[in-house]
Amino acid sequence: NAGVTQTPKFQVLKTGQSMTLQCAQDMNHEYMSWYRQDPGMGLRLIHYSVGAGITDQGEVPNGYNVSRSTTEDFPLRLLSAAPSQTSVYFCASSYSIGNYGYTFGSGTRLTVV
């Protein structure tokens, strides 16, 4: 039982490049989310999903796309990387948003130069 697995752990991108941050969970959780964490800003919600085939925008969705074709996977795509997207990205999942807490991945540290 691996929990929430994020890859890669570190990534450096050039401005304008695109990439996908991977997130997978093996706990059969329906609810999954992506957050970014910047110094002094706490965690900000980018996108979330309440189940396979269903996604919605969070607080800061611009510049990011998501899809949820399976219960297990919830990739985050950066369309055209910008220095403002330099951050630590966390994926999290939950069995039920009303009754259970999140399980977090260990994060992806992204630097855009």
Next chain:
Amino acid sequence: SQQGEEDPQALSIQEGENATMNCSYKTSINNLQWYRQNSGRGLVHLILIRSNEREKHSGRLRVTLDTSKKSSSLLITASRAADTASYFCATVFSGTYKYIFGTGTRLKVLA
């Protein structure tokens, strides 16, 4: 804008003392949760309190919720150096599935 705001932003105490941190939020919630984050790591869920609950305990943790004041507090009793971390509250807006985190309280427990 973020839903939850923690207070204080930073707190430094001696080992054995109690640590109290507060969270205020803006709109009606379904539940409120507290998380801990050790430096450079992912967040770990500590405790969930529902909107119809007023107090909850888990080991050395005590959480209170006052929906009339839109606030919650986390009390860590008999703190240890290992409690040094950042603590975040998170809330779900009523009628949504958006889980919004506050800005966190950085706790330092001195041995």
